[in-house]
Amino acid sequence: MRKVEVVKYNPEWNQKFEEEASKLSRLFEEELVAIHHIGSTSVEGLAAKPIIDMMPVVRDIERVDDYTERMETLGYRGLGEYGIPKRRYFRKGEEERTVHVHVFEEGNPDVIRHLAFRDYLRAYPEVRDAYGELKLQLAAQHPDDMEGYIQGKHDWVIETERLATKWYKENQDA
Template sequence: MRKVEVVAYDETWPKLFDTEADEIRHLLGNHCVSIHHIGSTAVQGLAAKPVIDMLAVVDEIETAERFAEELQQLGYKAKGKNGLPGRRYFEKGGNERTHHLHCYENGSPEIFRHLAFRDFLREHPQQAAAYGDLKLSLAKQYPLDIGRYIDGKQAMIQRIEKQATGEI
Protein backbone atom coordinates (compact mmCIF):
# COMPACT_ATOMS: atom_id res chain seq x y z
CA MET A 1 0.00 0.00 0.00
CA ARG A 2 1.34 3.39 -1.04
CA LYS A 3 1.42 6.20 1.52
CA VAL A 4 -0.41 9.39 0.61
CA GLU A 5 2.31 12.04 0.65
CA VAL A 6 1.64 15.74 0.17
CA VAL A 7 4.63 18.05 0.48
CA ALA A 8 5.36 21.77 0.32
CA TYR A 9 5.97 23.23 -3.12
CA ASP A 10 9.37 22.29 -4.52
CA GLU A 11 11.16 24.84 -6.73
CA THR A 12 12.65 21.97 -8.79
CA TRP A 13 9.28 20.79 -10.12
CA PRO A 14 9.21 23.12 -13.17
CA LYS A 15 12.71 21.96 -14.19
CA LEU A 16 11.71 18.31 -13.72
CA PHE A 17 8.76 18.97 -16.03
CA ASP A 18 10.93 20.74 -18.62
CA THR A 19 13.45 17.91 -18.73
CA GLU A 20 10.82 15.21 -19.13
CA ALA A 21 8.73 17.23 -21.57
CA ASP A 22 11.77 17.67 -23.82
CA GLU A 23 12.29 13.90 -23.93
CA ILE A 24 8.64 13.23 -24.74
CA ARG A 25 8.53 15.97 -27.39
CA HIS A 26 11.64 14.49 -28.98
CA LEU A 27 10.17 10.99 -28.87
CA LEU A 28 6.77 11.92 -30.33
CA GLY A 29 8.15 14.38 -32.86
CA ASN A 30 5.56 16.20 -34.91
CA HIS A 31 2.82 13.96 -33.46
CA CYS A 32 3.11 16.06 -30.27
CA VAL A 33 1.08 19.23 -30.76
CA SER A 34 2.04 20.56 -27.31
CA ILE A 35 2.87 19.44 -23.80
CA HIS A 36 1.79 21.18 -20.61
CA HIS A 37 2.70 21.00 -16.94
CA ILE A 38 -0.62 20.47 -15.14
CA GLY A 39 -1.79 19.55 -11.67
CA SER A 40 -0.62 20.94 -8.37
CA THR A 41 3.10 20.73 -9.11
CA ALA A 42 2.46 23.28 -11.88
CA VAL A 43 1.22 25.93 -9.43
CA GLN A 44 3.91 27.95 -7.65
CA GLY A 45 3.62 27.60 -3.87
CA LEU A 46 0.96 24.87 -3.90
CA ALA A 47 1.43 21.80 -1.71
CA ALA A 48 1.25 18.64 -3.80
CA LYS A 49 2.01 14.99 -4.11
CA PRO A 50 5.57 15.00 -5.47
CA VAL A 51 4.57 13.65 -8.89
CA ILE A 52 4.84 15.76 -12.03
CA ASP A 53 1.62 15.70 -14.08
CA MET A 54 2.04 16.33 -17.79
CA LEU A 55 -0.58 16.71 -20.48
CA ALA A 56 0.55 15.83 -23.99
CA VAL A 57 -1.70 16.99 -26.80
CA VAL A 58 -1.23 14.56 -29.67
CA ASP A 59 -2.40 14.67 -33.28
CA GLU A 60 -4.60 11.61 -32.74
CA ILE A 61 -5.16 9.49 -29.65
CA GLU A 62 -3.77 6.39 -31.38
CA THR A 63 -0.38 8.13 -31.37
CA ALA A 64 -0.08 7.44 -27.64
CA GLU A 65 -0.75 3.76 -28.25
CA ARG A 66 1.69 3.57 -31.16
CA PHE A 67 4.47 5.03 -29.00
CA ALA A 68 3.72 2.95 -25.88
CA GLU A 69 6.81 0.77 -26.32
CA GLU A 70 9.09 3.79 -26.78
CA LEU A 71 7.52 5.48 -23.76
CA GLN A 72 8.17 2.28 -21.80
CA GLN A 73 11.86 2.62 -22.69
CA LEU A 74 11.72 6.05 -21.01
CA GLY A 75 10.29 4.36 -17.91
CA TYR A 76 6.57 4.86 -18.52
CA LYS A 77 4.02 2.13 -17.95
CA ALA A 78 0.89 2.29 -20.13
CA LYS A 79 -2.34 2.27 -18.14
CA GLY A 80 -4.79 2.69 -21.04
CA LYS A 81 -7.69 5.06 -20.44
CA ASN A 82 -7.41 4.47 -16.68
CA GLY A 83 -11.06 5.36 -16.18
CA LEU A 84 -11.26 8.41 -18.44
CA PRO A 85 -12.55 8.05 -22.02
CA GLY A 86 -10.48 9.88 -24.60
CA ARG A 87 -7.30 9.75 -22.54
CA ARG A 88 -4.25 7.51 -22.63
CA TYR A 89 -2.39 7.49 -19.34
CA PHE A 90 1.17 6.51 -18.44
CA GLU A 91 3.01 6.35 -15.09
CA LYS A 92 6.72 6.59 -14.50
CA GLY A 93 8.52 5.35 -11.40
CA GLY A 94 6.42 2.37 -10.31
CA ASN A 95 5.47 2.56 -6.62
CA GLU A 96 7.76 5.58 -6.26
CA ARG A 97 6.06 7.47 -9.07
CA THR A 98 7.77 10.56 -10.41
CA HIS A 99 5.63 11.48 -13.43
CA HIS A 100 2.14 11.01 -14.84
CA LEU A 101 1.60 11.49 -18.56
CA HIS A 102 -1.95 12.22 -19.70
CA CYS A 103 -2.36 12.11 -23.48
CA TYR A 104 -5.35 13.68 -25.21
CA GLU A 105 -6.15 14.14 -28.87
CA ASN A 106 -5.94 17.70 -30.13
CA GLY A 107 -9.35 19.35 -29.67
CA SER A 108 -10.44 17.28 -26.65
CA PRO A 109 -12.44 19.39 -24.15
CA GLU A 110 -10.44 17.74 -21.37
CA ILE A 111 -7.40 19.76 -22.43
CA PHE A 112 -9.26 23.01 -21.74
CA ARG A 113 -10.53 21.70 -18.39
CA HIS A 114 -7.06 20.75 -17.15
CA LEU A 115 -5.43 23.99 -18.30
CA ALA A 116 -8.28 26.14 -16.95
CA PHE A 117 -7.99 24.48 -13.52
CA ARG A 118 -4.22 25.03 -13.42
CA ASP A 119 -4.46 28.62 -14.63
CA PHE A 120 -7.23 29.47 -12.18
CA LEU A 121 -5.11 28.28 -9.26
CA ARG A 122 -2.13 30.23 -10.58
CA GLU A 123 -4.25 33.38 -10.76
CA HIS A 124 -6.03 32.90 -7.40
CA PRO A 125 -3.38 32.21 -4.73
CA GLN A 126 -5.87 32.26 -1.85
CA GLN A 127 -7.92 29.48 -3.43
CA ALA A 128 -4.73 27.60 -4.26
CA ALA A 129 -3.64 27.88 -0.62
CA ALA A 130 -7.03 26.61 0.58
CA TYR A 131 -6.77 23.68 -1.84
CA GLY A 132 -3.23 22.94 -0.61
CA ASP A 133 -4.37 23.08 3.01
CA LEU A 134 -7.19 20.64 2.24
CA LYS A 135 -4.76 18.22 0.59
CA LEU A 136 -2.33 18.40 3.52
CA SER A 137 -5.17 17.78 5.95
CA LEU A 138 -6.54 14.84 3.95
CA ALA A 139 -3.08 13.28 3.62
CA LYS A 140 -2.72 13.40 7.41
CA GLN A 141 -6.24 12.08 7.94
CA TYR A 142 -5.95 9.26 5.36
CA PRO A 143 -2.23 8.46 5.05
CA LEU A 144 -2.85 4.94 3.74
CA ASP A 145 -6.11 5.44 1.84
CA ILE A 146 -5.64 7.17 -1.52
CA GLY A 147 -9.32 6.63 -2.35
CA ARG A 148 -10.54 8.61 0.63
CA TYR A 149 -7.90 11.26 0.01
CA ILE A 150 -9.15 11.68 -3.58
CA ASP A 151 -12.81 11.60 -2.51
CA GLY A 152 -12.11 14.28 0.09
CA LYS A 153 -10.84 16.66 -2.60
CA GLN A 154 -13.68 16.16 -5.08
CA ALA A 155 -16.12 18.85 -3.91
CA MET A 156 -13.42 21.54 -3.93
CA ILE A 157 -12.05 20.38 -7.28
CA GLN A 158 -15.50 20.51 -8.84
CA ARG A 159 -16.15 23.99 -7.44
CA ILE A 160 -12.79 25.29 -8.71
CA GLU A 161 -13.33 23.67 -12.11
CA LYS A 162 -16.71 25.38 -12.45
CA GLN A 163 -15.18 28.72 -11.56
CA ALA A 164 -12.22 28.11 -13.88
CA THR A 165 -14.37 27.18 -16.86
CA GLY A 166 -16.91 29.95 -16.29
CA GLU A 167 -19.78 27.66 -15.28
CA ILE A 168 -20.33 29.75 -12.12
Protein backbone atom coordinates in the same frame (compact mmCIF):
# COMPACT_ATOMS: atom_id res chain seq x y z
CA MET B 1 -0.85 0.37 -0.41
CA ARG B 2 0.67 3.71 -1.35
CA LYS B 3 1.26 6.28 1.37
CA VAL B 4 -0.33 9.68 0.86
CA GLU B 5 2.47 12.24 0.81
CA VAL B 6 1.75 15.94 0.34
CA VAL B 7 4.73 18.28 0.61
CA LYS B 8 5.34 22.03 0.33
CA TYR B 9 5.98 23.45 -3.12
CA ASN B 10 9.38 22.64 -4.61
CA PRO B 11 10.73 24.95 -7.36
CA GLU B 12 12.71 21.99 -8.77
CA TRP B 13 9.44 20.53 -10.07
CA ASN B 14 9.54 22.89 -13.06
CA GLN B 15 13.03 21.70 -13.99
CA LYS B 16 11.91 18.06 -13.69
CA PHE B 17 8.97 18.85 -15.96
CA GLU B 18 11.27 20.48 -18.55
CA GLU B 19 13.64 17.49 -18.53
CA GLU B 20 10.81 15.00 -19.05
CA ALA B 21 9.03 17.24 -21.60
CA SER B 22 12.21 17.30 -23.68
CA LYS B 23 12.28 13.48 -23.80
CA LEU B 24 8.59 13.26 -24.72
CA SER B 25 8.94 15.93 -27.41
CA ARG B 26 11.60 13.83 -29.11
CA LEU B 27 9.51 10.69 -28.71
CA PHE B 28 6.20 12.03 -30.06
CA GLU B 29 7.85 14.25 -32.70
CA GLU B 30 5.37 15.63 -35.27
CA GLU B 31 2.39 13.97 -33.56
CA LEU B 32 2.81 16.46 -30.71
CA VAL B 33 0.95 19.77 -30.63
CA ALA B 34 2.10 20.90 -27.13
CA ILE B 35 3.16 19.62 -23.72
CA HIS B 36 1.76 21.27 -20.61
CA HIS B 37 2.82 21.02 -16.98
CA ILE B 38 -0.46 20.46 -15.12
CA GLY B 39 -1.54 19.40 -11.67
CA SER B 40 -0.44 20.77 -8.33
CA THR B 41 3.30 20.69 -9.08
CA SER B 42 2.68 23.24 -11.85
CA VAL B 43 1.29 25.86 -9.45
CA GLU B 44 3.94 27.86 -7.62
CA GLY B 45 3.34 27.85 -3.87
CA LEU B 46 0.89 24.93 -3.86
CA ALA B 47 1.47 21.92 -1.61
CA ALA B 48 1.44 18.76 -3.70
CA LYS B 49 2.14 15.09 -3.97
CA PRO B 50 5.69 15.12 -5.43
CA ILE B 51 4.61 13.65 -8.77
CA ILE B 52 4.95 15.67 -11.97
CA ASP B 53 1.76 15.67 -14.06
CA MET B 54 2.27 16.27 -17.76
CA MET B 55 -0.26 16.68 -20.54
CA PRO B 56 0.98 16.11 -24.06
CA VAL B 57 -1.62 17.23 -26.60
CA VAL B 58 -1.44 15.25 -29.84
CA ARG B 59 -2.99 15.36 -33.29
CA ASP B 60 -4.47 11.83 -33.16
CA ILE B 61 -5.03 10.00 -29.86
CA GLU B 62 -5.30 6.61 -31.58
CA ARG B 63 -1.73 6.92 -32.86
CA VAL B 64 -0.42 7.24 -29.28
CA ASP B 65 -0.89 3.50 -28.88
CA ASP B 66 1.96 3.08 -31.38
CA TYR B 67 4.27 4.86 -28.91
CA THR B 68 3.62 2.64 -25.88
CA GLU B 69 6.71 0.49 -26.39
CA ARG B 70 8.92 3.57 -26.80
CA MET B 71 7.37 5.07 -23.64
CA GLU B 72 8.28 1.86 -21.80
CA THR B 73 11.94 2.30 -22.81
CA LEU B 74 11.79 5.67 -20.98
CA GLY B 75 10.53 3.92 -17.85
CA TYR B 76 6.80 4.47 -18.29
CA ARG B 77 4.02 1.96 -17.90
CA GLY B 78 1.10 2.42 -20.30
CA LEU B 79 -2.34 2.02 -18.74
CA GLY B 80 -4.56 2.88 -21.72
CA GLU B 81 -7.48 5.22 -21.05
CA TYR B 82 -7.35 4.42 -17.32
CA GLY B 83 -10.90 5.57 -16.62
CA ILE B 84 -11.02 8.65 -18.85
CA PRO B 85 -12.28 8.08 -22.41
CA LYS B 86 -10.06 9.39 -25.22
CA ARG B 87 -7.02 9.70 -22.91
CA ARG B 88 -3.81 7.69 -22.86
CA TYR B 89 -2.25 7.47 -19.42
CA PHE B 90 1.32 6.55 -18.54
CA ARG B 91 3.09 6.56 -15.20
CA LYS B 92 6.73 6.37 -14.25
CA GLY B 93 7.68 4.50 -11.10
CA GLU B 94 5.58 1.83 -9.43
CA GLU B 95 6.41 2.01 -5.73
CA GLU B 96 7.62 5.59 -5.90
CA ARG B 97 5.83 7.35 -8.72
CA THR B 98 7.59 10.34 -10.18
CA VAL B 99 5.67 11.31 -13.34
CA HIS B 100 2.12 10.89 -14.65
CA VAL B 101 1.51 11.54 -18.34
CA HIS B 102 -2.05 12.28 -19.49
CA VAL B 103 -2.18 12.38 -23.30
CA PHE B 104 -5.21 13.98 -24.97
CA GLU B 105 -6.08 14.80 -28.55
CA GLU B 106 -6.20 18.42 -29.61
CA GLY B 107 -9.75 19.75 -29.10
CA ASN B 108 -10.61 17.35 -26.24
CA PRO B 109 -12.51 19.29 -23.52
CA ASP B 110 -10.27 17.69 -20.87
CA VAL B 111 -7.39 19.79 -22.20
CA ILE B 112 -9.28 22.98 -21.32
CA ARG B 113 -10.38 21.54 -17.96
CA HIS B 114 -6.78 20.85 -16.91
CA LEU B 115 -5.40 24.16 -18.17
CA ALA B 116 -8.27 26.12 -16.65
CA PHE B 117 -7.81 24.54 -13.21
CA ARG B 118 -4.06 25.18 -13.27
CA ASP B 119 -4.36 28.76 -14.46
CA TYR B 120 -7.18 29.55 -12.02
CA LEU B 121 -5.06 28.38 -9.08
CA ARG B 122 -2.17 30.48 -10.40
CA ALA B 123 -4.39 33.55 -10.75
CA TYR B 124 -6.12 33.26 -7.36
CA PRO B 125 -3.60 32.66 -4.54
CA GLU B 126 -6.38 32.46 -1.94
CA VAL B 127 -7.97 29.56 -3.83
CA ARG B 128 -4.56 27.93 -4.28
CA ASP B 129 -3.86 28.24 -0.55
CA ALA B 130 -7.28 26.84 0.41
CA TYR B 131 -6.63 23.86 -1.85
CA GLY B 132 -3.18 23.33 -0.37
CA GLU B 133 -4.60 23.37 3.16
CA LEU B 134 -7.32 20.90 2.19
CA LYS B 135 -4.75 18.55 0.69
CA LEU B 136 -2.48 18.72 3.73
CA GLN B 137 -5.44 18.11 6.04
CA LEU B 138 -6.64 15.13 3.99
CA ALA B 139 -3.15 13.64 3.79
CA ALA B 140 -2.95 13.82 7.60
CA GLN B 141 -6.41 12.24 7.95
CA HIS B 142 -5.76 9.50 5.35
CA PRO B 143 -2.00 8.77 5.46
CA ASP B 144 -2.44 5.22 4.17
CA ASP B 145 -5.65 5.62 2.18
CA MET B 146 -5.15 7.19 -1.25
CA GLU B 147 -8.81 6.61 -2.14
CA GLY B 148 -9.95 8.40 1.03
CA TYR B 149 -7.63 11.30 0.19
CA ILE B 150 -8.97 11.53 -3.38
CA GLN B 151 -12.60 11.28 -2.29
CA GLY B 152 -12.04 13.92 0.39
CA LYS B 153 -11.07 16.53 -2.19
CA HIS B 154 -13.44 15.38 -4.95
CA ASP B 155 -16.30 17.84 -4.39
CA TRP B 156 -13.92 20.78 -3.92
CA VAL B 157 -12.07 19.94 -7.13
CA ILE B 158 -15.26 19.46 -9.19
CA GLU B 159 -16.68 22.82 -8.07
CA THR B 160 -13.38 24.61 -8.61
CA GLU B 161 -12.99 23.04 -12.07
CA ARG B 162 -16.46 24.33 -12.94
CA LEU B 163 -15.60 27.88 -11.81
CA ALA B 164 -12.16 27.72 -13.40
CA THR B 165 -13.46 26.53 -16.77
CA LYS B 166 -16.03 29.33 -16.87
CA TRP B 167 -13.34 31.88 -15.90
CA TYR B 168 -10.87 30.44 -18.44
CA LYS B 169 -13.34 30.58 -21.33
CA GLU B 170 -14.37 34.13 -20.43
CA ASN B 171 -10.73 35.20 -20.42
CA GLN B 172 -9.98 33.37 -23.68
CA ASP B 173 -12.76 35.33 -25.38
CA ALA B 174 -11.58 38.67 -23.98
